Amino acid sequence: MTLTLLGKPDCGLCHEMEEVVRRVIGDRVALRSADVRTDPEWMRRYRYEIPVLLWDGQEIARHRITDDELRERLAALGVLAS
Secondary structure, eight states, X not given: OOEEEEEOTTOHHHHXXXXXXXXXXXXXXXXXXXXGGXXXXXXXXXXXXXXXXXXXXXXXXXXXXXXXXHHHHHHHTXXXXX
């Protein structure tokens, strides 16, 4: 299972979401960052919607998320203990 943050290097919101994700997951889950422009399907679906956080390909967050919201979503997926 993979936690993937889709964005672009020059995206301020993407950097904000990455900070939230890293605070919440610490070293318990690996985070993969990917440039949305590298995959035609990602570009079609998310071009104007980044950042997007995916858990094993399933969207779990878009644009902004708080630490608490992310903890709840990851706990509901069984990724983190609640």
